[in-house]
Every structure is written in structure tokens, then in C-alpha cells.
Amino acid sequence: MSSSIAQTRFSVLDRSRTREGHEAAEALRDTVGLARELEELGYHRIWVSEHHGVPGVAGSAPTVLAAAVAAATRRIRVGTGGVMLPNHQPFVVAEQFGVLESLFPGRIDMGLGRSVAFTDGVRRALGRDKSDADDFAGQLDELLGWFRGTSPTRAHARPAEGLTVPPFVLAMGEGADIAARAGLPMVIGDLRNREKMQRGIDHYRAAFRPSPWAREPYVVISGTVAVAATPEEARRLLLPEAWSMAYARTHGTFPPLPPAGEVENRTMTGRERDFYESGLTGHIAGTEEQVAHELETVLKETGAQELLVTTSTYDREALLDSYRRLARIIEAG
Numbered sequence: 001m002s003s004s005i006a007q008t009r010f011s012v013l014d015r016s017r018t019r020e021g022h023e024a025a026e027a028l029r030d031t032v033g034l035a036r037e038l039e040e041l042g043y044h045r046i047w048v049s050e051h052h053g054v055p056g057v058a059g060s061a062p063t064v065l066a067a068a069v070a071a072a073t074r075r076i077r078v079g080t081g082g083v084m085l086p087n088h089q090p091f092v093v094a095e096q097f098g099v100l101e102s103l104f105p106g107r108i109d110m111g112l113g114r115s116v117a118f119t120d121g122v123r124r125a126l127g128r129d130k131s132d133a134d135d136f137a138g139q140l141d142e143l144l145g146w147f148r149g150t151s152p153t154r155a156h157a158r159p160a161e162g163l164t165v166p167p168f169v170l171a172m173g174e175g176a177d178i179a180a181r182a183g184l185p186m187v188i189g190d191l192r193n194r195e196k197m198q199r200g201i202d203h204y205r206a207a208f209r210p211s212p213w214a215r216e217p218y219v220v221i222s223g224t225v226a227v228a229a230t231p232e233e234a235r236r237l238l239l240p241e242a243w244s245m246a247y248a249r250t251h252g253t254f255p256p257l258p259p260a261g262e263v264e265n266r267t268m269t270g271r272e273r274d275f276y277e278s279g280l281t282g283h284i285a286g287t288e289e290q291v292a293h294e295l296e297t298v299l300k301e302t303g304a305q306e307l308l309v310t311t312s313t314y315d316r317e318a319l320l321d322s323y324r325r326l327a328r329i330i331e332a333g
Contacts (some may be wrong), residue, residue: 003333004295004296004299004300004333005292005295005296005299005329005330005332005333006333008299008304008305008306008307008333009044009045009305009306009307010043010044010306010307010309010326010327010330011043011044011045011046011047011077011220011306011307011308011309012034012038012043012045012046012047012308012309012310012323013046013047013048013049013081013222013308013309013310014030014031014034014035014046014047014048014049014312015048015049015051015057015059015310015312016028016030016031016048016049016057016058016059016065017056017057017058017241017256017257017312018055018056018057018058018256018257019256019257019258019314020256020257020258020259020262020314022256024058025058027057027058027059028058028059028065028068030316031048031059031065031069032065032068032069032072034046034316034319034320034323035069035072035073035076035078036072036073037320037323038076038323039073039074039075039076041323041324041327042327042330042331043076043323043327044076044077044306045076045077045078045079045109046069046073046076046077046078046079047078047079047080047081047082047109047111047308048062048065048066048069048078048079048080048081049062049080049081049082050062050080050082050083050084050087050113051254052087052122052125052126053119053121053122053125054253054254055253055254055255055256056244056248056254056255056256056257057254062080062081062082062083063080063083063093063096063097063100066078066079066080066100066108067099067100067103067104070100070103070104070107070108071103071104075107076107077107077108077109078100078104078107078108078109079108079109079110079111079168080109080110080111080112081111081113081170081187081222081308082110082111082112082113082168082170082187083110083111083112083113084112084113084114084115084116085112085113085114085136085139085140085143086114086115086116086128086133086135086136086139087116087126087128090139090140090142090143090146091142091146091155091157093143094143094146094147094157094160095157095158095159095160097110097160097165098147098157098158098159098160098161098163098165099159100165101160101163101164101165102159102163108165109165109166109168110165110166110167110168111167111168111170111187112140112143112167112168112169112170113169113170113172113175114133114136114170114172114175114178115133115172116128116129116130116133119252136175136178137178137181137182140167140169140178140182140184141182143167144167144182144213146160146161147160147161147162147163147164147165148161148212149161149162166185166213167184167185167213168184168185168186168187168220169182169184169185169186169187170187171186171187171188171200171204175188176188176200176201176203176204176207177203177204177207179204180203180204180205180206180207180208180209180217181207181209182209182211182213183208183209183210183211183212183213183214184211184213184214185213185214185217185218185219185220186201186204186217186218186219186220187220187221187222187308188200188201188204188219188220188221188222189221189222189223189308189310190222190223190224190282190310191221191222191223191224191225191282191283191284191298192223192281192282192283193282194282194298194301197221197302198301198302201219201221201302201303201304204217204219205217205219218305218306219302219303219304219305219306220304220305220306220307220308221298221302221304221306221307221308222307222308222309222310223283223284223308223309223310224238224241224283224284224285224309224310224311224312225283225284225285225291225295225307225309225311225322225326226238226283226284226285226286226291226311226313226322227285227286227287227288227291227322227325227326227329228286228287228318228321228322228325229287230287231285231286231287231290233318234285234286234287234291234322235280235285236260236318237260237285237311237313237315237318237319237322238279238280238283238285238313239260239263239264239280239313240257240258240259240260240263240312240313240314241257241279241311241312241313242263242276242279242280243258243263243266243276243279244256244257244258245275245276245279246268246272246273246275246276246279247272249275250269250271250272250275257312257313257314258314259314259315260313260314260315284298288325288328288329291325291326291329292329292332292333295307295329309323309326
């Protein structure tokens, strides 16, 4: 079918989304179970995320969850998408990834972001404020220094020092420039704004400086991909997340996912409806043939080496079916 698909790695970010009527613990167990399935389907890596004080996301401690995922699998790479570095001391982050790499050698990735918690209350609980994101480049440099043993403090991060855990930068805003200057692989989204994404990729490639971590630019594009037997079924996969995003934009808190059938029957304000309809556009969704064509287009346009699929929906069986269908597309590619 397509040379671009055949040459691309496909990976998954599962954010451990909570669902209406289900406990948060179930969302975490679902992530671990999904990792086993993705490994059998041949996906390259699975990443977990960091969100604090969010009703709709159970994944608040990504290195802890990554350990559970890695322990339940054998081959698939496991990492974070990402650890939000301004929330933590780089020394402690290095120690955590050193432990992970020591327990699961050659399988751990260190995805790093520059976001600080979304609300004032959570930022106070973390002892952080918005300005802590301003020195992300410095925090990143300090973190990588702990692995190389170059800290001027004369302290040593054990067992991280001397280990190689591949770092990735989540490129939000100026993240592409930081990734390029540090010579690190970059994760950029989302698929809904192709022009902006392409500008970020072009800037990253033009500004990239080779480093001990990466000799050449490495681009991971991320976004929602939904595959089903019909276009209508694929679109239904998108409804719960679109509604949750619309609710978050209008109420300031990100809720658990509702079933698609309930979303279709919910009354929305005009503003909610606008955000909801916007949230349904720009994704890659459809039948296997439609999605294969769309993937081929975006991969050729971006020249990305990897696609990180970030799909969330209420129906976990339908989500798994989507990943199975996507795996068939990849195999045929």
C-alpha cells in the first residue's frame, strides 16, 4: 500500500481517562491491559501521561504507572508522554528513570514536557507557579547532566548516572526550539492544526544541533486516529472526548468521559456546542481504507519518523478494535 506507512513507527499514548460510572483504579488497570494488547499487535511504544487534580484523568504519577506497564509487558517500549519537568526536581526525575531503566533495560523512554499544573490550587499543592515553566531549557539540561555525571553539585543520581534513557521533548509553544537546540527527539501535535504543526517541524529541523542523544532530527507527530467498520462508527469514537473538551473549555474542569449515546442526547449551550463541533474536526477517523489514505498524506507531508496515537473514548472495546484495525493498516503498509 504505502511506503510512508511502512517506514514509520506507530506508538500509543494512553492517558488513563476515567469514565462515568467507573472508578479511577479501573482506568489505570485498563492502561496496563491495553499495553499488553498493543505489544501483541506490534506497536513500537506505549506512553503514559501526567495530570494533577483532574477528574477525567487517573494518571497522576507517570513513572509509577510506567513501572506497572513495563512489568506487565516484555518487548514494547514504555515511557512518559510526559513527565512535566517544571513540577519536579530534575535530580528526582533522573533517579526515577534510572530505577526504571535498571529494572527494564533498553525499554524505557523519557518524554518530558514544560507544562505546569492548570489550576492555582494544584500549583500551590505542588509548590509551583506558572513562571517555573520559563526555565524548561535549564531544567532539561540539568536533568540530562545527572545521567552524564556532570552536575556541579558533586552529587550523583543513582542509579541513573551512566545509563542512557532516550529523552523526548513534548513541543508545546517554544518546545520545538528547545528540542532543536538541545539536540533531542521531538513530539509535536496535533493533527488538527497541520499548518502550525508543519511550521514547528520545519523550525525544529532547521535549528537542530546534533547531540550525544540524537545525531539527526527525530520527529514524532501525535494526535487522534480512530478506525472502525464505517465512518459513522469511527466518528462515534470521537464524541466522548469532544464533549469532555467542550465541557472543560466552558467550566474549567476536565470531566470523566460519558458514553457516546449520552453525548448525542445532551443539551448544550451555544458556546459548548461550538467547542464540541470544533473538537470533532481535524482528526484522522474513518474506515481502514480512509485512514490509510489520510495517514499516507500526513506522513509524506511531515516526513515524521513516528506517529503517536492519542485517542481516548468511553468504549474501551471499540478503542481496542480501532487499534487492531490500525495495526492491520500498518502491517499492510
